[in-house]
Each structure stands twice: as C-alpha cells, then as structure tokens.
Amino acid sequence: MAGTGLLLVLFLFAHMAGNLKIFVGAEAFDHYAHWLRDLGAPLLPHTGFLWLQRAGLTVAVLAHIAAAVVLARRARAARPVRYAHRPKVQGSYAARTMRWGGVIILLFVVFHILDLTTGTVNPVGDHDHPHANVVADFAPGRWYVTLFYTLAIVAVGFHLRHGIFSALRTLGQRSARGERITRAIALVVSLVLVVGYLCVPFAVLTGLVK
C-alpha cells in the first residue's frame, strides 16, 4: 500500500505542477501538454511516454486496491468473532473514510479522463488545446463542475492525509515524537496538493484565467 501510494503521490505532484502552468498563459499550458506527448523522442514514439505513464498508473492503482483487499481480509481474519459493540470514535475522519474515499477518487478519475483526456464530456474537447478545454470546463455557468471537482479533490486530500501518515509509519517511522512530525508532514503535503489543484478551477470560475 505504502509503495504504490507514494508513487501515486509523486504523479499528483507532477500533475499539479503541470496544471499550475495555466497561470503562465494559454500558450505555456498547451506547449507543456504537447511537450508531454513528445517526451522521450526520438527513443519513444509520439505519446509513447504518456502510454508508459498510463500503464504505470494503472498497475499502481490496481496493486494499491489489491493490497487494500489483502489488508482488510487480514484484519478480519485477526478478529473472526465480530465486535458485538463497536465504539463510535475510532481514528480520524480521514482514517475512517479510506475505503469509500478511494472509491470516490476512482470514480472521479474515470469522469476526469472522459472530461479532459478524451474530451467526451467536455464542452470543447479539443485534444490540441487543453487550455481551452479547462477554461470551458470551469466556466461560471458550469459551477456544478467546479463543485464536483472540489468535492473530489477534498476527498483526495482526506485520503492522502491518512495515506501518507500510514505509509511513513509502514516505511519505518515509529517513535512517539516522530508520530507528531509524520502527522504534520501528512497534513502539509495534503494541503499543498488540495490548494494547488483547487486554484485552477477557482481561477477560471472567478475570471482570473480566461
């Protein structure tokens, strides 16, 4: 869980950095998207890097889900007799919503690919002009799209807060003082990602990016 999760977090940082190019301008944003398609040339064919990334992300997500299932089974096997009474408070909100949070993120990614990669549900859906796709997507009249993205990104934030904390513990961080530091790292990393992702739709919604 920890290894695949950290790989996915690396992707999230790279993707966020790319998205923030929208503040440099339409040309810079589209240029970055075209550069991604030709990354690795001439060794890789056109869009070769993107396909390698897609394959890597798919394997990482599937392995992440498989690890979650194995862990859930082990937890159940360790306590074959179910609790007659389960105390209500067990861990943070983020910790208690990992399973459903993961499902929501997966559904969001499917919608997001249909929206900004294939353009199927995007009002513009022009492969060569991702800037136009993003601006059309989060236009004020389509506030419900921004609302949906906001809910999904906040779900990503909660998932990451608990996920990063657990991953760092799994990878060897054990002391009591270290636990506080690990919690702080998890919170800061999640907040940076949530704010970094949300500022794009809100910049379009408020007319800062046109």
Ligand code: HEM
């Ligand atoms: C408001 C925030 C976001 C914006 C503006 C955004 C923007 C985009 C754009 C423009 C593309 C298409 C890139 C291209 O055609 O070159 C894309 C693809 C993608 N995004 Fe996002 N994204 C956001 C949030 C997210 C989040 C939170 C995730 C993951 C949880 C994510 C995962 C992906 C994936 C997997 C792809 C497909 C990459 C591919 O073509 O293989 N995005 N995004």
